[in-house]
Amino acid sequence: MGATLVEKIFSSRCDRGVRAGEVVMAPVDRAMVHDITGPLAVRVFKEMDGEQVFDPARIVMLFDHQVPADSVPAAENQQFMREFAREQEIHNYDLREGVCHQVLMEKGHAAPGEIIVGSDSHTCTYGAAGAFATGIGSTDMGFVLKFGALYFRVPESIEVTVSGTFAPRVGAKDLILSIAGDIGAGGATYQALEFCGETIETMPMTGRMTCCNMAIEMGAKAGIVPPDAVTREYVQARRPGAEIADLAPDRDAVYADRRAYDVTDLVPQVAVPHNVDHVVDVGEVAGTHIDQVFIGSCTNGRYEDFVEAAEVLGDRKFSDDIRVIVVPASKEEYLKTLRAGLIEKFVEAGALVEAPCCGPCMGGAFGLLAPGEVSLSTSNRNFRGRQGSTEAEVYLCSPATAAASAITGAITDPREL
Ligand SMILES: CC(C)[C@H](C(=O)O)[C@@H](O)C(=O)O
Numbered sequence: 001m002g003a004t005l006v007e008k009i010f011s012s013r014c015d016r017g018v019r020a021g022e023v024v025m026a027p028v029d030r031a032m033v034h035d036i037t038g039p040l041a042v043r044v045f046k047e048m049d050g051e052q053v054f055d056p057a058r059i060v061m062l063f064d065h066q067v068p069a070d071s072v073p074a075a076e077n078q079q080f081m082r083e084f085a086r087e088q089e090i091h092n093y094d095l096r097e098g099v100c101h102q103v104l105m106e107k108g109h110a111a112p113g114e115i116i117v118g119s120d121s122h123t124c125t126y127g128a129a130g131a132f133a134t135g136i137g138s139t140d141m142g143f144v145l146k147f148g149a150l151y152f153r154v155p156e157s158i159e160v161t162v163s164g165t166f167a168p169r170v171g172a173k174d175l176i177l178s179i180a181g182d183i184g185a186g187g188a189t190y191q192a193l194e195f196c197g198e199t200i201e202t203m204p205m206t207g208r209m210t211c212c213n214m215a216i217e218m219g220a221k222a223g224i225v226p227p228d229a230v231t232r233e234y235v236q237a238r239r240p241g242a243e244i245a246d247l248a249p250d251r252d253a254v255y256a257d258r259r260a261y262d263v264t265d266l267v268p269q270v271a272v273p274h275n276v277d278h279v280v281d282v283g284e285v286a287g288t289h290i291d292q293v294f295i296g297s298c299t300n301g302r303y304e305d306f307v308e309a310a311e312v313l314g315d316r317k318f319s320d321d322i323r324v325i326v327v328p329a330s331k332e333e334y335l336k337t338l339r340a341g342l343i344e345k346f347v348e349a350g351a352l353v354e355a356p357c358c359g360p361c362m363g364g365a366f367g368l369l370a371p372g373e374v375s376l377s378t379s380n381r382n383f384r385g386r387q388g389s390t391e392a393e394v395y396l397c398s399p400a401t402a403a404a405s406a407i408t409g410a411i412t413d414p415r416e417l
């Protein structure tokens, strides 16, 4: 009986053949903490008589949710984490780099076959690099900081095969929204989504990250793309000399489910309030009034996303009736966007462009909504209260749909501009 990609990773890291459903103690290759969940993890670590972390070089600490500190408690949390980094000689830490998931990928902290944990649910993003990556709670993270290992129940996998070529202005975000609509918000609970097929094979890393990022929105433990030439090029450029494991699921692997999608006729998708799996074709909500557009986050805050938005924008201006907030996901993405002249273009068109961070994504720092207001966002969650008032509404979409709607002031099909 063959093995899935995820079973292969756990078998390799545990040095024995393991199967979905088994509970194993597996070593962790990287552990990521950030400004919100880090302090609790560190306190748990200290309560366990944690004197020294398992390996400072394998711990990555980023400040991204509330940067620069927007309150005294946030400032205290960051001070506490900075002291911890100093005391433990953790050098992979920074408060200026941007959203943790983007930065981990860019700095080469994720590679095929690795097991990576982060105390943030969107840690599943690094499946784009062929790693098994999953979000864990802060108390589990306290244990990981000390022991460099964790108990896992090896997840079963759902094979997600994608075929066809995207139409213009339709892309990875529309695909993953339509998959979320199909599988449902709890439809992949504690399973892994293994993405494959010709559309995934030809998809650049940025789209793969968007897809893996949203695996958790279906309850999945992880999303993962089998490593190939695209992965190899990306990882080797960021971790020179890295040995890239050759990894593919066996043909006779046993999957909990197999789903196939064809993107040929896919049109721009929108998740409507207040559920990520309440997904419709853009035409069904076209004309809906919006008050704010956010282009950014670990889902869609990359250079390629801003190129797409800028192409839709052309020489037009954003609507004066709404706030358009653009936040590149990292310093690297910010600089690429800046050097391409797009930051200037967005500012001149009327956008507020902010330094790399999570921004309005979870209503943690700035860009909050008032009761009754409506946001259209390229991020990944639209729960009630996600971006401010519990009486506000959040729609999710692609960068192209966000840009088109920011021009008209209402939800707009980007193919019509
Ligand atoms: C703050 C953090 C715990 C949270 C997460 O785990 O995902 C946040 O990043 C989010 O997107 O809701």
Ligand code: SF4
Pocket (backbone or CB within 6 Å): 065, 099, 100, 101, 120, 122, 297, 298, 299, 357, 358, 361, 362, 379, 380
């Ligand atoms: S950008 Fe949003 S989804 Fe991503 S880590 Fe930050 S708050 Fe979470």
